[in-house]
Amino acid sequence: MSDPKKLFIKTYGCQMNVYDSERMAEALSGNGYVQTQSAEDADMILLNTCHIREKAAEKIYSELGRFKALHDAKPDLKIGVAGCVAQAEGEEIMRRQPMVDLVVGPQSYHRLPAMEQAVARGEKALDTDFPEEDKFEKLKARPKVARGPTAFLTVQEGCDKFCAFCVVPYTRGAEVSRPADRILQEARDLVAAGVREITLLGQNVNAYHGAEGGLADLIWQLDKIEGLSRIRFTTSHPNDMDQALIDAHATCGKLMPYLHLPVQSGSDRILKAMNRKHTAAQYVDLIARIRSVRPDLLLSGDFIVGFPGETDQDFEDTMELVRTVNYGQAYSFKYSTRPGTPAAEKAQIDDGLATERLHRLQALLTTQQRAAQQSMVGREVSVLFEKVGRLEGQLIGKSEYLHAVHAVAPRGDIGQIRKVRIVESVTNSLGGELVA
Ligand code: 5AD
Ligand code: SF4
Numbered sequence: 001m002s003d004p005k006k007l008f009i010k011t012y013g014c015q016m017n018v019y020d021s022e023r024m025a026e027a028l029s030g031n032g033y034v035q036t037q038s039a040e041d042a043d044m045i046l047l048n049t050c051h052i053r054e055k056a057a058e059k060i061y062s063e064l065g066r067f068k069a070l071h072d073a074k075p076d077l078k079i080g081v082a083g084c085v086a087q088a089e090g091e092e093i094m095r096r097q098p099m100v101d102l103v104v105g106p107q108s109y110h111r112l113p114a115m116e117q118a119v120a121r122g123e124k125a126l127d128t129d130f131p132e133e134d135k136f137e138k139l140k141a142r143p144k145v146a147r148g149p150t151a152f153l154t155v156q157e158g159c160d161k162f163c164a165f166c167v168v169p170y171t172r173g174a175e176v177s178r179p180a181d182r183i184l185q186e187a188r189d190l191v192a193a194g195v196r197e198i199t200l201l202g203q204n205v206n207a208y209h210g211a212e213g214g215l216a217d218l219i220w221q222l223d224k225i226e227g228l229s230r231i232r233f234t235t236s237h238p239n240d241m242d243q244a245l246i247d248a249h250a251t252c253g254k255l256m257p258y259l260h261l262p263v264q265s266g267s268d269r270i271l272k273a274m275n276r277k278h279t280a281a282q283y284v285d286l287i288a289r290i291r292s293v294r295p296d297l298l299l300s301g302d303f304i305v306g307f308p309g310e311t312d313q314d315f316e317d318t319m320e321l322v323r324t325v326n327y328g329q330a331y332s333f334k335y336s337t338r339p340g341t342p343a344a345e346k347a348q349i350d351d352g353l354a355t356e357r358l359h360r361l362q363a364l365l366t367t368q369q370r371a372a373q374q375s376m377v378g379r380e381v382s383v384l385f386e387k388v389g390r391l392e393g394q395l396i397g398k399s400e401y402l403h404a405v406h407a408v409a410p411r412g413d414i415g416q417i418r419k420v421r422i423v424e425s426v427t428n429s430l431g432g433e434l435v436a
Contacts, residue, residue, distance in 0.1 A: 004033065004034040005032050005034075006033065006041050007033040007035050007036065007044050008037070008038065008039045008041070009021045009035065009045075010039075010046070011048045013048075014052075015152050015201055015234065016154055016203070017048050017049075019152040019153070020048060020106060020109065020154075021046075023109065023139055023142075024048065026142060027110065027113055027139055028116060030113055031113050031117065039070060040070065042077065043077065044080065045079050046079075046082055046102075047063060047080070047082065048082045049084060050085070051084035051171050052084070053336045054336030055336075056084075056085055057089055060081065060085050061096060064079070064099075067099075078119050079100050080103070081102070082103075082105075083106055084167070086103045086104055086105050087106060087171045087172075088170070088171055090126065091103065094124060101124055101125065102116070102125045102126075103128065104126075104127050105127065105130075106171070106172055107131060107135060108127040110133075110135035110136075110139045130173045136182060141189065142186060142189055145193060146194050147193040148386060149194065149384055149385070149386055150398075151197070151198055152201050153186055153190065153198050153200055153201065154201045155177065155202055155205065155210065155215075156201075156203070156204065156208045156210070157172055157173070157175075158172045158203060159172065159203045159207075160204075160207075161204060161237060161277075163276060164273060164275045165304060165307065165338065170340055175203075175204060177202075177207075178210050179210050180210050180211040180221060183210065183218065183222075184222065187228065188225055191226075191227045194415060196228065196230060197228075197231075197232070197384055197398075198228060198230070199233065200222075200234075203235070204235070204237050204240065206245060207240045213244060214242060214245070215245055216245040217244070219231055219233070219254075222254070223253075223254050223255075228254065230400070236259070236261050236262075238261060238262075238276075238278050238283050239278055246290050249293055249294040256400045256401075257296050257297045257400055258328075258400070258402045259297055259299055260329075261300070261301060262301050263276075265307065265314070265317075267314035267315075267318060268281075268317075270307050270309070270314050270317075273307065273343075273346075274304075287325055298328035298329065299327050299328055300327060300330055300402075301330045302331045303318065303330065303365075304332075304333050305332065305334055305354055305358050306334050306335040306354025306357060307335045308346035308348055309347075309349070310349055315357050318361065319360070319364060322361070323364070326368055327365060329369055329372070329402070330365045330368075332358060332361050332362055333358075334351075335348075335349075335354065373430060374425045376399070376401070376422045376430055377424060378421070378422065378423075379421070380421050380422075381399040381401070381405065381422060382399065382417050382418070383420045383432070384398055384415075384417045385414050385415065385416060385417075386398065388414075390406075393408045394406050394409075395407060404429040405429065406429060406432070407433055408433070419435040420433065420435060421435050
């Protein structure tokens with residue numbers, strides 16, 4: 001048998017890309033590829049790209065430029081671009097960077113094995129279709145190799161919401177849900193391979209409709225899998241938080257008390273311009289309803305500042321919403337124009353002003369995040385240990401609230417859930433002691 005060929009994948013962007021990268025590596029394993037962590041070693045380099053914010057394509061072109069020397073030294077090296085930049089740029093990538101052999105969009109990577117064969121014959125391969133067939137049906141079952149204690153599982157892709165700033169409906173296409181039985185099978189296989197916690201992924205995961213009762217129904221079916229201890233899901237739209245899903249946060253013991261629920265802005269005027277289809281008050285009311293059933297839930301969000309037309313008052317409304325909701329965790333971004341989206345046609349606000357607003361918002365969010373962490377000190381939490389820590393004897397894992405927690409613990413506790421008393425809060429993690 002010939003030596004395996006080596007595949008180096010670099011993943012950008014969201015957790016769905018992390019999941020897709022795993023599946024692409026699995027798909028190419030049938031063509032004789034094993035993964036390497038070093039680009040220098042690789043026979044094929046695959047960039048799995050993200051297009052959500054500005055300059056994404058330019059970053060990929062400069063990254064490709066950096067691989068040019070490697071390619072010159074090793075002309076057999078194959079180079080591929082996958083993900084949302086591949087979808088958006090298509091053959092333009094090969095035109096601008098002729099050394100690229102393969103361009104594959106997020107909905108067609110089940111065709112990678114055939115594309116790789118074409119590339120091995122010296123051809124170029126391009127596929128940015130939204131094919132009729134379901135890629136998950138075409139991909140082989142996931143290999144039964146031992147895995148770490150946590151895993152992602154994509155259950156839904158694409159988005160029909162068309163927020164005015166967002167490229168997702170164009171790069172990932174229309175909303176599609178995977179059938180529940182396939183997801184349950186994949187979950188059982190993951191658990192058999194050592195996984196204790198599964199995070200269900202979707203661009204609009206709570207719009208999942210592959211089970212009769214939506215995402216809550218799927219969660220309850222997953223709840224029955226023995227050996228699966230924790231379930232999470234991300235990322236959600238406020239308008240798809242139905243009562244069954246809210247109730248599951250109170251009654252499903254495996255569903256963790258953490259919710260990522262982006263609002264983007266606290267101004268009704270801007271929410272309308274963003275086509276979010278809800279008001280700030282409706283969002284605040286929704287949060288109150290969720291917290292009434294699960295008061296300790298840690299809430300996370302996404303914000304965009306500097307959307308076209310955002311006034312000082314609009315921004316102050318966002319600050320006010322943040323003060324009202326009190327987030328345990330959040331991500332905030334300066335608006336960036338995405339060609340082809342409705343907001344791209346509108347006049348942009350001053351960049352310096354947007355930067356100033358971003359800094360103010362981030363300062364507030366950081367204060368809230370630190371306070372949420374600090375409030376854990378003295379409390380007992382459950383930690384699923386994932387790996388060894390930086391210091392001798394230490395393990396690192398996540399609490400039910402998704403806080404990173406480090407504690408001195410036996411190595412055999414990796415993959416186990418242990419009670420830990422939190423003793424300190426440091427910048428991005430908590431320190432604790434095992435409770436005997
Ligand atoms: N500009 C800035 N942020 C954006 N996001 C999506 N599109 C844009 C854009 N054009 C942010 C939103 C979304 C997160 C994944 O990325 O906050 O929730
Ligand atoms: Fe983009 Fe999310 Fe809006 Fe869909 S709901 S268009 S993925 S921001």
